[in-house]
Amino acid sequence: MYLTKETKAELFKKYGGKSENTGSTEGQIALFTHRINHLTQHLKNNQKDFNTERSLVRLVGKRRSLLDYLKNKDIVKYRELIKELNIRK
Template sequence: MALLQERKLEIFSEYQKHPTDTGSSDVQVALLTERVNQLTTHLKLHPKDFSSRRSLLKIIGQRKRLLAYVRNQDRAHYKQLIQSLGVRG
């Protein structure tokens, strides 16, 4: 199940750097985190859904690479971002 448009707009408004920002690293990480949370709850209900498990692992890897990029750019901003998302905690 994809993210609902209303939820995407909430994430954009919370993490965007300017009013038309929809693709910055912060926004991408926030969207991926929301998707990870959805897939995690799905897999708790359907533990044998291996295609969703594979998708979850791919999304986690992509989020990990984006977070590494943010960490290399600005470590203080990285710490604030992972704290606000509740990642690595």
Template sequence: MPYLTKEKKATIFTNFGGKAENTGSIEAQIALVTERITSISKHLQANKHDHSSQRGLMQLVGQRKRLLSYLQKHNLTGYRALIEKLGLRK
């Protein structure tokens, strides 16, 4: 069973991108990566020695960091609203 179904992705894109077809929205991309990070984190809590998943998690965290940095530079109010909505920091 996939961890992200089409319906779940559509929900994420609707909530953060405005509509389900708006998959290129930076906010929607960040929300999708965040969902993948939480899913892999839960997996790693049960499987502590899964090093390939740990590496994938670190790559996703770096990708989210780069996307958030881009959003912060180009839309500070949107950045603040997104980290508040996702509960990321501060």
């Protein structure tokens, strides 16, 4: 599986402060970005997998709404996170 317990804990530790801090906005955005990158690679190999395509679109929407929330809350953290995760915006 692409998303192991250790990978998840590492993402939340790096972006959320602690590995137990799974509710932080930055950690959630990092997790969604990891999942989006994985699904994008999957869709490059399987163009006709429409269920995965729908899931990808939903994840991008969730990440966008969290990014908007972070932008309104703390613009400096927003800019740092976008730069770190290489998100276009």
